[in-house]
Amino acid sequence: MKITMIGAGYVGLVSGVCFADFGHDVICLDKDERKIEALKQGQIPIFEPGLDHLVASNVASGRLSFTTDLKSAVAESDVIFIAVGTPSRRGDGHADLSYVHAASREIASNLTGFTVVVTKSTVPVGTGDEVERIIRETNPEADVAVVSNPEFLREGAAIEDFKRPDRIVVGLNGNDQRAREVMTEVYRPLYLNQAPLVFTTRRTSELIKYAGNAFLAMKITFINEMADLCEKVGADVQDVARGIGLDGRIGSKFLHAGPGYGGSCFPKDTLALVKTAQDYDSPVRLVETTVAINDNRKRAMGRKVITAAGGDVRGRKIAVLGLTFKPNTDDMRDSPAIAIVQTLQDAGAKVTGYDPEGVENARKLIEGLDYAADPYDAAADADALVIVTEWNEFRALDFARLKTVMKTPLLVDLRNIYRRDEVARHGFGYASIGRPD
Ligand code: NAD
Known part of the structure; x- marks a missing residue:
């Protein structure tokens, strides 16, 4: 599978590297140019045990790369994960979805072929509906399925958690078989290891x-x-x-x-x-x-x-x-x-x-x-x-x-x-x- 990870923070970077380690082709994308430049130089912008080695070996194998160029990354991808921040909104404590919405808009106009867009960020109920609405409004021609796949990793043990999760939760819009098959393929290595894949x-x-x-x-x-x-x-x-x-x-x-x-x-x-x-x-x-x-x-x-x-x-x-x-x-x-x-x-x-x-x-x-x-x-x-x-x-x-x-x-x-x-x-x-x- 060709995967793009939007947001190379604690979740995006760890998930992206682990997906590459499973054998997928992964591009980690961030709008923070310094972060991407550092990653290209082999420097890890966060402290997470074991991450430096895993990044190095997957870059060496050619399955993992870093970019700020959204257009080409998105066009080539079968699956696009949105892993941007969802901090508390100043003033009222709601989740600030501005990064998720911005990423959705940026993705929308560059989609080609059937693509599964996955919210991996922690997002309130109904955000997937809004992401889908934004994409369809921006690019009515897009052949897209919007899926929820929350992340449960813990910082400090993130790689182990990602590779040996208690469960993987995937939320589909209706009973979308195409999206279900893609998500099953993405997580196949874990699924084979008996990690329960919970579709809902x-x-x-x-x-x-x-x-x-x-x-x-x-x-x-x-x-x-x-x-x-x-x-x-x-x-x-x-x-x-x-x-x-x-x-x-x-x-x-x-x-x-x-x-x-x-x-x-x-x-x-x-x-x-x-x-x-x-x-x-x-x-x-x-x-x-x-x-x-x-x-x-x-x-x-x-x-x-x-x-x-x-x-x-x-x-x-x-x-x-x-x-x-x-x-x-x-x-x-x-x-x-x-x-x-x-x-x-x-x-x-x-x-x-x-x-x-x-x-x-x-x-x-x-x-x-x-x-x-x-x-x-x-x-x-x-x-x-x-x-x-x-x-x-x-x-x-x-x-x-x-x-x-x-x-x-x-x-x-x-x-x-x-x-x-x-x-x-x-x-x-x-x-x-x-x-x-
Ligand atoms: P983070 O702040 O470390 O990383 C977010 C990254 O997204 C940043 O590098 C930022 O530059 C980038 N970004 C923002 N908008 C972008 C855009 N439009 N295009 C490209 N890049 C963009 O955040 P995090 O800790 O990785 O958390 C990400 C999400 O995952 C949040 O919703 C969080 O709640 C959830 N989550 C976090 C953890 C955790 O332990 N940190 C665990 C589970 C879930």
């Missing part, structure tokens, strides 16, 4: 993606509230999570209490689902509440640090380890670290951060933060060390060394990666999430 209607497919993300966000928020209750009643949230997670009906994943969910998907997708549901007079109150709880939680985590540090951090130095919304990515979008750092700065603290991969993006999103070269550099003269993101390199900190450089030996562990007794043994004060003193 286009609107259902669009909603599946939001329902999935909202459910996971709710699960995280549920355990976060249990953690708060644990702190009040003297219970241990990790045992609660294990005790309920072993129940097969509940499952152990997404039951790690922490500073609140962040990232490029859950915050914007939960909000967009709330807005869609309100528009259809069918409010999703559980999700509305989840959004509100999570919004409050991030600053509450900043206040937790202040309390642990004795209640007044004015003029004191706080070190923050981990800035990205989770480990193994450089993605800073909606990371809890942003609100936590701001809360500490608002209280007058001087904050120094360290992150293995996120600093470049953090600089664009957090003002007034000093950056350190490593955890010990960050901790120098600090009155508290805060773990916000659980990168592996923070799991075995040298506490003896930290104690010699810190002003006050205090660890605030917002990811529960340490045990109180092991930290206390080194003479450190310790605060964590939902575990008894």
Whole structure:
């Protein structure tokens, strides 16, 4: 199959490279010329484990190329994936579909022969209808099927997720056999590996993606509230999570209490689902509440640090380890670290951060933060060390060394990666999430 991927970001680049690795001919297209130029030079514009090798081997095999030239890429393609961003729209929280609509218009006038246009971006119910309308309006002659195929990969494990998905969801307009055959062919290598291919209607497919993300966000928020209750009643949230997670009906994943969910998907997708549901007079109150709880939680985590540090951090130095919304990515979008750092700065603290991969993006999103070269550099003269993101390199900190450089030996562990007794043994004060003193 000849595939064009519109948008070479976290999803478009990973999906495009994996499709090439399956044996398809793939062109990754982006309107960001610097991104495409870098890719042509063999530089990967994002941090995603394993991506550099996979790109290099597929470019070498001749199955993967990069371009900004939409016209020729689209004309040659059997399948065109739209994988552009759908951020929250400023002001009202609806998904901003301007990039999807623009891409649809650009594609439309260059289509030749039967082409399947696939929305891989996360888009609200009805977007496929609008994409189809735009294409037919722009190019009434086009022989096109518009299909929904939401992506479920996680940053940090994106290649593995793409190649071994729990399921592939494809939403068709009616019972379009031609589109069904093309999509089956696109995913044949995975299908042969027994990944369930779930065919459904286009609107259902669009909603599946939001329902999935909202459910996971709710699960995280549920355990976060249990953690708060644990702190009040003297219970241990990790045992609660294990005790309920072993129940097969509940499952152990997404039951790690922490500073609140962040990232490029859950915050914007939960909000967009709330807005869609309100528009259809069918409010999703559980999700509305989840959004509100999570919004409050991030600053509450900043206040937790202040309390642990004795209640007044004015003029004191706080070190923050981990800035990205989770480990193994450089993605800073909606990371809890942003609100936590701001809360500490608002209280007058001087904050120094360290992150293995996120600093470049953090600089664009957090003002007034000093950056350190490593955890010990960050901790120098600090009155508290805060773990916000659980990168592996923070799991075995040298506490003896930290104690010699810190002003006050205090660890605030917002990811529960340490045990109180092991930290206390080194003479450190310790605060964590939902575990008894
Ligand atoms: P991203 O911002 O990393 O990438 C989007 C890319 O699209 C950018 O490089 C941008 O320059 C390009 N672009 C925008 N308009 C274009 C156009 N008209 N022509 C060509 N290129 C264009 O975004 P992302 O994180 O990859 O997310 C893309 C979509 O996938 C979103 O809808 C998101 O919700 C969804 N999604 C993301 C993830 C994730 O983990 N990041 C997971 C599942 C689904």
